[in-house]
Amino acid sequence: MNETQRVMLLFLVVFLPALYLAGRRVQRGILPDLRLIPAFDALRGVTARAIETGRALHVSLGLGGITGDVTADSLAGISVLEYLADQSAAAGAPPIVTLADPTLLPLAQDVVRRPYGPDREGAARAARHVRWIAPESAAYAAGVMGVLGGEGVDANVMIGAFGDEYLLMGEAASRRGMAHVGGASDPNVLPFVFATADETLMGEDMYAAGAYLSGRPWHIGSLLAQDFMRWVIVAGIVALVVVKTVF
Amino acid sequence: MVSRILSTVVAMTAGLLVLANFFFYSDPIGALSLYLVRTASVVAAFALVLGGVNVLTVHLNKIYSRDKGWGYSMVLLGALLFTLGVGFLTGGPASIPMQNIFETVLFPLEATLFSLLAFFVVTAAYRAFRVKSFETGLFVVFGLIVLLGQVPVGAMLWDQFPVIKDWVLDVPAMAGARGILLGVALGTAATGLRVLLGIDRPYADRRPPTTDR
Known part of the structure; x- marks a missing residue:
């Protein structure tokens, strides 16, 4: 076992019990105070805004799929879509969903179909709003810009794995005055998100959608476990710096 | 089931x-x-x-x-x-x-x-550089310092601009990026473990929501 494997194993040995204990604690009803993230409040409002204006809500899940390094980003986008799909279904106005990796297509279709339950016609109509645009980033951006410009979109949510093409799509939304919530994990893309979106989910905020929007106990618990691990890692870094400096 | x-x-x-x-x-x-x-x-x-x-x-x-x-x-x-x-x-x-x-x-x-992208960066920067809060004020100040440190005219105006630019990129910007990456790594690990332990099941059939969220 090499050094990386030993460190990863140690990480898991500490993280798994922390995750379990925090999850159980929340399940028993001991809820922590979650810090305010304005983007989640904005997400609660975008569906209502789209319904009130009679225009469409667009959700972009980015370039990621479910078989690569950025699967967690895609799943974060799916969590947000799940919430928005539930909200939209009540008004019978499913969101337009665009994605670049076809492995995400069945998952996104399942998410938008689910709120319709036995209403097969409604579910099929919602699934038709999920569109695979293209696997190439430029082609995907061009397709999304077309959707934003030509399909009466009023609110735009872009959460997932993105590259530089985020700016093309984000600017297209900003210029049309759409309500725009963006989220990305890549530090190189975050300035583009910050510059174009009304509200932003920066880095790990993205993964908190299940806790903030749906209030799932295990998701809230995993936020507590992440915080605990962060303190452990920071303490470890400081301790190593002190040891290295002194000895 | x-x-x-x-x-x-x-x-x-x-x-x-x-x-x-x-x-x-x-x-x-x-x-x-x-x-x-x-x-x-x-x-x-x-x-x-x-x-x-x-x-x-x-x-x-x-x-x-x-x-x-x-x-x-x-x-x-x-x-x-x-x-x-x-x-x-x-x-x-x-x-x-x-x-x-x-x-x-x-x-x-x-x-x-x-x-x-070059033109979009200009219009996005114009919008982002409007000072609306303390954070956007900092964004503008550091953006201008990095811009002036990056172009030859900045060094002509004051030879310390490139030095400050390097410090901004190497110290606060790098620290911020590493903090974000640490959080992303923890979030990714938590998401992966939830899927691995069957807490999150994005692959399974879902039931329609029964409660008001």
Whole structure:
């Protein structure tokens, strides 16, 4: 076992019990105070805004799929879509969903179909709003810009794995005055998100959608476990710096 | 119900086997893990067919119902079928006609679109540089310092601009980026573990929501 494997194993040995204990604690009803993230409040409002204006809500899940390094980003986008799909279904106005990796297509279709339950016609109509645009980033951006410009979109949510093409799509939304919530994990893309979106989910905020929007106990618990691990890692870094400096 | 349990068991077993292979060297686990990863690649390739069907369905519907921009859908489907036909008739994506299509149509179009980024950066920066709060004020100050440190005229105005720019990029910006990456790594690990332990089941059939969220 090499050094990386030993460190990863140690990480898991500490993280798994922390995750379990925090999850159980929340399940028993001991809820922590979650810090305010304005983007989640904005997400609660975008569906209502789209319904009130009679225009469409667009959700972009980015370039990621479910078989690569950025699967967690895609799943974060799916969590947000799940919430928005539930909200939209009540008004019978499913969101337009665009994605670049076809492995995400069945998952996104399942998410938008689910709120319709036995209403097969409604579910099929919602699934038709999920569109695979293209696997190439430029082609995907061009397709999304077309959707934003030509399909009466009023609110735009872009959460997932993105590259530089985020700016093309984000600017297209900003210029049309759409309500725009963006989220990305890549530090190189975050300035583009910050510059174009009304509200932003920066880095790990993205993964908190299940806790903030749906209030799932295990998701809230995993936020507590992440915080605990962060303190452990920071303490470890400081301790190593002190040891290295002194000895 | 049975499909939910079955899919959860299959997903957890596959995930735990691949994870075990990362930590422990063992021929049977390694072989099984490699088989599972290859199977995932094959399944992912089939997703491309689903994507193709989705493109056809969306744009045929658009043409049929004469939605706004239906002419573009015709162009898209025409280009799709033409490229597919050329690929089948000439021996796949490595053939010379296909390479010509990529090099003379696709790559120039992509380059054209990305060249617009320079102009989009200017308009986005203009919007971002409007001071609305303390944070945007800091954004503007540091943005201007980095800009002046990056261009020759900045060094002509004050020779310390490049030095300050390097410090800004190497110390606060790097520290911020590492903090974000640490959080992303923890979030990714938490998401992965939730899926691995069956807490999150994005692959399983879902029930319609029964409670008001």
